[in-house]
Amino acid sequence: MFKNYLITALRRLRYNRSYAVINVLGLALGMTCCLLIFLIIRHESGFDRFHRHFERIYRVVTDETINDKSTHTSGSPIPFAAALRNDFPQIEKAAVSLYNQEGLFSLEREGQVRRFQENRGVVFVEPAFFEIFDFPWLIGDPNSLAEPNTVALTEDLAAKFFPGEDPLGKTIRLDSQIDLKITGVAKNPPAQSDFPFSAMISFKTAPQSGYDLDSWGHLMSNVHTYLLLPPGESAQALESQFPAFTEKYYRDDVARRRYRLQTLSDLHFNPRYGNYGDRTISKTTLWALGLIGFLLLLAACINFINMATAQALQRAREVGVRKVLGAFRGQLVGQFLGETFLIVLFAALFSLALTELLLPSLKTYLGLNIPFHPLQDARLLGFTATLAAAVTLLAGLYPALILSRFTPALALKNKPAAPASGAFNLRRALVIFQFIICQMLIIATIIVSWQLDYFRNKDLGFDQEAVVITPLPRNDAAVLSALRNELLRDSRIHNVSFSFSSAASGIRWDSNLQHTLNGAEEDFVSDLKFADASYLPVYGLKLVTGRNYTESDTISEWVVNETFARKLGLTPDEIVGKTFKLGGRPYLPVVGVVRDFNATSLHEEIRPCLLAARRQSYYEAGVKIDLHNAKEALRHIETCWNAAFPDFLYSYQFLDERVARFYQEEQKTAQLFRVFSGTTIFIGCLGLLGLVSFMAARRTKEVGVRKVLGASVGNILMLFGKEFALLILIAFAVAAPAAYYVMNGWLQDFAYRIQVGAGVFALALGITALIAALTVGYKALRAALANPVESLRYE
Amino acid sequence: MIRLKNIFKYYSNKFVKTYVLQDNSLEIREGEFVTIMGPSGAGKSTLLHIMGMLDSPSSGEYYFYGEPVHRLGEKQRTELHKRRIGFVFQSYHLIDELTVYENLETPLLYQKVKAGERKSMVAEILDRFHMAAKKDLFPQQLSGGQQQLAAIARALIIQPKLILADEPTGNLNSRQGEEIMQVFKQLNEAGTTIVQVTHSERNAAYSERIIHLLDGRIVEDAPVSLVGVAGE
Ligand SMILES: Nc1ncnc2c1ncn2[C@@H]1O[C@H](COP(=O)(O)OP(=O)(O)O)[C@@H](O)[C@H]1O
Numbered sequence A: 001m002f003k004n005y006l007i008t009a010l011r012r013l014r015y016n017r018s019y020a021v022i023n024v025l026g027l028a029l030g031m032t033c034c035l036l037i038f039l040i041i042r043h044e045s046g047f048d049r050f051h052r053h054f055e056r057i058y059r060v061v062t063d064e065t066i067n068d069k070s071t072h073t074s075g076s077p078i079p080f081a082a083a084l085r086n087d088f089p090q091i092e093k094a095a096v097s098l099y100n101q102e103g104l105f106s107l108e109r110e111g112q113v114r115r116f117q118e119n120r121g122v123v124f125v126e127p128a129f130f131e132i133f134d135f136p137w138l139i140g141d142p143n144s145l146a147e148p149n150t151v152a153l154t155e156d157l158a159a160k161f162f163p164g165e166d167p168l169g170k171t172i173r174l175d176s177q178i179d180l181k182i183t184g185v186a187k188n189p190p191a192q193s194d195f196p197f198s199a200m201i202s203f204k205t206a207p208q209s210g211y212d213l214d215s216w217g218h219l220m221s222n223v224h225t226y227l228l229l230p231p232g233e234s235a236q237a238l239e240s241q242f243p244a245f246t247e248k249y250y251r252d253d254v255a256r257r258r259y260r261l262q263t264l265s266d267l268h269f270n271p272r273y274g275n276y277g278d279r280t281i282s283k284t285t286l287w288a289l290g291l292i293g294f295l296l297l298l299a300a301c302i303n304f305i306n307m308a309t310a311q312a313l314q315r316a317r318e319v320g321v322r323k324v325l326g327a328f329r330g331q332l333v334g335q336f337l338g339e340t341f342l343i344v345l346f347a348a349l350f351s352l353a354l355t356e357l358l359l360p361s362l363k364t365y366l367g368l369n370i371p372f373h374p375l376q377d378a379r380l381l382g383f384t385a386t387l388a389a390a391v392t393l394l395a396g397l398y399p400a401l402i403l404s405r406f407t408p409a410l411a412l413k414n415k416p417a418a419p420a421s422g423a424f425n426l427r428r429a430l431v432i433f434q435f436i437i438c439q440m441l442i443i444a445t446i447i448v449s450w451q452l453d454y455f456r457n458k459d460l461g462f463d464q465e466a467v468v469i470t471p472l473p474r475n476d477a478a479v480l481s482a483l484r485n486e487l488l489r490d491s492r493i494h495n496v497s498f499s500f501s502s503a504a505s506g507i508r509w510d511s512n513l514q515h516t517l518n519g520a521e522e523d524f525v526s527d528l529k530f531a532d533a534s535y536l537p538v539y540g541l542k543l544v545t546g547r548n549y550t551e552s553d554t555i556s557e558w559v560v561n562e563t564f565a566r567k568l569g570l571t572p573d574e575i576v577g578k579t580f581k582l583g584g585r586p587y588l589p590v591v592g593v594v595r596d597f598n599a600t601s602l603h604e605e606i607r608p609c610l611l612a613a614r615r616q617s618y619y620e621a622g623v624k625i626d627l628h629n630a631k632e633a634l635r636h637i638e639t640c641w642n643a644a645f646p647d648f649l650y651s652y653q654f655l656d657e658r659v660a661r662f663y664q665e666e667q668k669t670a671q672l673f674r675v676f677s678g679t680t681i682f683i684g685c686l687g688l689l690g691l692v693s694f695m696a697a698r699r700t701k702e703v704g705v706r707k708v709l710g711a712s713v714g715n716i717l718m719l720f721g722k723e724f725a726l727l728i729l730i731a732f733a734v735a736a737p738a739a740y741y742v743m744n745g746w747l748q749d750f751a752y753r754i755q756v757g758a759g760v761f762a763l764a765l766g767i768t769a770l771i772a773a774l775t776v777g778y779k780a781l782r783a784a785l786a787n788p789v790e791s792l793r794y795e
Numbered sequence B: 001m002i003r004l005k006n007i008f009k010y011y012s013n014k015f016v017k018t019y020v021l022q023d024n025s026l027e028i029r030e031g032e033f034v035t036i037m038g039p040s041g042a043g044k045s046t047l048l049h050i051m052g053m054l055d056s057p058s059s060g061e062y063y064f065y066g067e068p069v070h071r072l073g074e075k076q077r078t079e080l081h082k083r084r085i086g087f088v089f090q091s092y093h094l095i096d097e098l099t100v101y102e103n104l105e106t107p108l109l110y111q112k113v114k115a116g117e118r119k120s121m122v123a124e125i126l127d128r129f130h131m132a133a134k135k136d137l138f139p140q141q142l143s144g145g146q147q148q149l150a151a152i153a154r155a156l157i158i159q160p161k162l163i164l165a166d167e168p169t170g171n172l173n174s175r176q177g178e179e180i181m182q183v184f185k186q187l188n189e190a191g192t193t194i195v196q197v198t199h200s201e202r203n204a205a206y207s208e209r210i211i212h213l214l215d216g217r218i219v220e221d222a223p224v225s226l227v228g229v230a231g232e
């Protein structure tokens, strides 16, 4: 029996080759996207799951209320972990870590000093960290990190520093000032971890890098407190004791700060707090991806259903004959499902091959290290099998039921009128549904692209062109002034500014100020931007009123932004002359107001900002260059920099690149969505093409008769066009509001966003119409141009 | 063998009932060779399909070997006809994707006959119809007469008690038609009951009894000698 079915199925596929190709191709594309999405989702949701205590690990995070707005940071005060260990004996382990991210390592090998700039992975950490997390050491004991000036390296870093040598006991130097003895080698952290450490330095070394281990007031987003709760211990109960606990240590922050416990499972998905891996992906994005995968698959299945039911007439006779020969309906359903399964099986194998082919570029593009070994990967195989089974049922069941329902007497007359017309209405409904999916994805893609364009083109309030940023490893007066003079010696360097951070930066520094605008002394929180007097011209910041502050090594007067004045209820003119106090300094006057500018990414609104000179806090140089001679300018900067900082490795970045990087994740996500919606549209086109071919074939005679009666080519095209135009419009009426609702929600994530206007929808409708017209038009035109005598002869 | 009582068949279209068969009663005994005649659209095929359980009457009773077919479900009817009834159609209705051999094998598959037995049964019938050389050809590769022979062979492979043939020679030339009728005659002589629909008087002459259908009613039912006289 099975062999008989298989033979029929295979021969059918051979006879109807174009049908088979369209079906296999459509399903394979749909399944490939599903597999890729499955791999992405599985990868993203598996982060740090390998830790034995995954369920019991928490991070202390801080919510702060500043100027009545709440902000969130993953940081907690450095002494927090030690205090926890002291006050809560029920906590199994607590450890603080300070992710310094990058570091310059120098070491002596074969009598020579070698330098390695590590751009990620440098962390100060307590030994207890390794009891909370499972990052096994191959050599040495984590407890060795209890001593200052010790470090453990990962295998990779050890091999890089000391190829072919035993690194244990050797000394390396961090940032040309701190000597570290290697006391261990750890396994490389897995790709699926948000702790991409490569050099783990004992926490007690941190003071030598300028960190104050006892400061409760200072919050840094890279200082994390991790703790391991015993089984059954409630995180909420512990959290509720935090206010009383922290008041004991630091009276000031009780009103302003709330410490919370974040589960390890939230680390990878919560963009509010972020993680050391510096990449979160929201669950919404994963859900959206999953949904797109599902819709894609649905589109592919719809194609299949449409083509199968369109072919129903051709198969009716076979159904009739088989029933005459004694087939039960169930056996026929089985046969048709089997045929579908065969096609799906081809598609599944094809899609595994396609996935293998496409995954590498996706991995590179997304920067994800996703493994793909289908033969060893039981879960992937399971997913593929489930997918195949689901597609078989989804795509095959309805046609199978329709086909097997024909009564033999009717089927043998080739007149299975009743079910076929029902199927045709369903077919229209399915085409409408497919248009809905396509149009929703088109609208979503347009909105995402426009939003990102808006980011790229929005006036940020400063000039991001032609500014080169380089770090300042030292900021002594002599070094800085020498560097400035050297740089300006070349005419291709227009200007130089030293500052805490560039006009736009991922790093923010905010602080409490005092003022007496309403009589008594009051607090006010503002961002701080310490910079020399060239800051305004280099970044093109415009003064609204007043003047720039004068050059100085220490704070002597302020320049503020418009928001600063507005938040205090003052106009720019009114705020000039008002005085503010920072830390232990005297009250100092505001001398000017700059136009608002976006000091961080456009995800955030502009906050009050205070600018002043303070050489001690300069960590970056912004160099305005002549873009026409960028190469020479860059070379000159490098030469000057290396002369100023001989012990350090040079690096630079263009300001506009830095700004673009803020939206890198969105760009990637957008691109992913673009690719998948493009595929959906392509699958939709395949289906449309198939459907139109059948329509054209069915209408050959009608078209012939009409032409004999004098219809023009245009009339005939209208005949096909009208039908699809109606379907597109109906679909649009559903897709437009649905997409608007979803995408408006997405836009709310951005402080600065586009208005979704009629233009988006008009464009989406236009695109759909164009794609449909191109797909349908070709076949319709062929039908219209056919010689009527030819087409009538076949009837 | 077959007893039809007050059989009606109509198609409703937008609340208008079109009657195709009106109040027909009929009995066919085992071993008979019956011809149904009548103009096109008279309801001959419909009547034949009802007898073969491929279609069900709108009302009326149908007993097959005493079994009340009108009370059976689709599955039971299939079970009943697939062992006892062989069908032959004007347009052969072989399955295009299967070879002659596979076409012949199909009814046996639905009867769950074992592979070895299947093989010998197919081989035997191929021999009997002198078609062994053609067993691997597809229907399109055969002439009309050969296709009809294959279709008859397929109907006979289950050793049916009853053969229902709807204009079996309609698409064939007279020599081929003659050949088919010879086969029917031999089968009937061997005990198989045959009901055929035909327009040809020559074919009708092979049978013993002729039923005349006009506008869905049986207007005449008589032995072949009498009909022959009446028709002249
Ligand atoms: N599915 C159907 N719907 C409506 N009328 C039908 C259907 N099938 C057959 N008929 C009508 O029933 C009548 C009898 O058909 P049929 O039994 O095939 O006639 P015959 O075989 O005698 O030529 C014809 O008028 C035909 O149009």
Ligand SMILES: [Mg+2]
Pocket: B044, B045, B046
């Ligand atoms: Mg007929």
